[in-house]
Amino acid sequence: MLKILTTQLQGLFQRITAEEQDNIEDTSRLLAQAAIGEGYVYFACFGELEALYTHASTSKEPFYKMRRLTDVTTLTPADRVCIFTPLATDEEALALASKLTIPFAVVASEDKKSLSNPLFEEAYTYVNLHVRGGLIPTETGERIVQPELFAALFAYEALKMNYDEMVQGE
Numbered sequence: 001m002l003k004i005l006t007t008q009l010q011g012l013f014q015r016i017t018a019e020e021q022d023n024i025e026d027t028s029r030l031l032a033q034a035a036i037g038e039g040y041v042y043f044a045c046f047g048e049l050e051a052l053y054t055h056a057s058t059s060k061e062p063f064y065k066m067r068r069l070t071d072v073t074t075l076t077p078a079d080r081v082c083i084f085t086p087l088a089t090d091e092e093a094l095a096l097a098s099k100l101t102i103p104f105a106v107v108a109s110e111d112k113k114s115l116s117n118p119l120f121e122e123a124y125t126y127v128n129l130h131v132r133g134g135l136i137p138t139e140t141g142e143r144i145v146q147p148e149l150f151a152a153l154f155a156y157e158a159l160k161m162n163y164d165e166m167v168q169g170e
Helices: 002-036 047-058 091-099 118-122 148-168
Strands: 041-045 066-068 080-087 104-109 125-128
Touching: 002 041, 002 080, 002 104, 002 125, 002 148, 041 047, 047 066, 047 080, 047 148, 080 091, 080 148, 091 104, 091 118, 104 118, 104 148
Parallel strands: 041 066, 041 080, 080 104, 104 125
Antiparallel strands: none
């Protein structure tokens, strides 16, 4: 089982690397605009991806000039927002996106059941996590191990590496 999990995660990470490299670069650049200027990068994390905020703020390598977006946050034109949500159809993430008046990025998986992706259409940049459901098939045909957090953390670290390089080179 462990070998199957490893293989499936490697495949997911390779898919993100191959198909999202330019989007990761564009998103890093968008977020760096805030840090290089007088703004901040605000994270809005939904569902299990709330763990990304904890990681980004308390790890040994915190995300530079990052804050949590709350209901009482007052955004300035110099700020940027990054929305992390498991699915692009998340109602809370969509509601937030519709209210934002500054450039923002989205990191999410597309809902294979939905014909449209309003978060993709509204975001300045969009990183698709390419999660299509559980990774490992069971004997009953179900799929277990939901990899949203794995994929989001992988994308986050890729974004952060680019972001740090841009911000440190200012």
